[in-house]
Amino acid sequence: DVKVTQSSRYLVKRTGEKVFLECVQDMDHENMFWYRQDPGLGLRLIYFSYDVKMKEKGDIPEGYSVSREKKERFSLILESASTNQTSMYLCATSQGALGTEAFFGQGTRLTVV
Amino acid sequence: RKEVEQDPGPFNVPEGATVAFNCTYSNSASQSFFWYRQDCRKEPKLLMSVYSSGNEDGRFTAQLNRASQYISLLIRDSKLSDSATYLCVVNHSNDYKLSFGAGTTVTVRA
16 A cells, blocks of 8 residues: 655644655655645645656745655745644655546644744 | 636435536646545545546446536445545646645535
8 A cells, every 4th residue: 555654643833933744655656746725725736746856836835845855755844834824734646647646645734823 | 717616515415315516627638537535634535537438436427528628426325434525636638736626525414
């Protein structure tokens, strides 16, 4: 079974803090994604990566950055957390190009106070 | 306009009923289509892919209408365990990204 593991289920951070969300997968998948999920808006893509050290902006990259130094690990960084970044963050992986299944981590619920 | 739009519901149906709902997508170049299921406080998981000719998986039937740019999901003989949010997902022809709808909530009652 594909396993996608996010480092935390719940996080509470203060406004202005730098926040790291980690995602690790064990299936040697090429593609990794970070989404945030908010009620009524669904999943929105923040950043994705299709290879080590490669990254591409998604639909809402502002206020975020990412790092992919190793194939199995994809980190999402909030440089200076703000209250509007309170959300559920989901990491996903897939193999190859279009038409393949995405596997998700269990999610990190981040609250910025 | 959102890339993928769904009726949020909720659809409240009794056990054994049939429930169906649609999803529309805006990009005519979309190539791959999926339904994902998300249980409360859980991550999304693939329910089924949607093929041009339509396809069935047990009690679930998915249809694609390219001319009108919508896909549908029909659940027959609903079970309590079918209660979930169903996410419509679309993949374009030239990139790796998946576009998600906001989800349709289905609640099956005893």
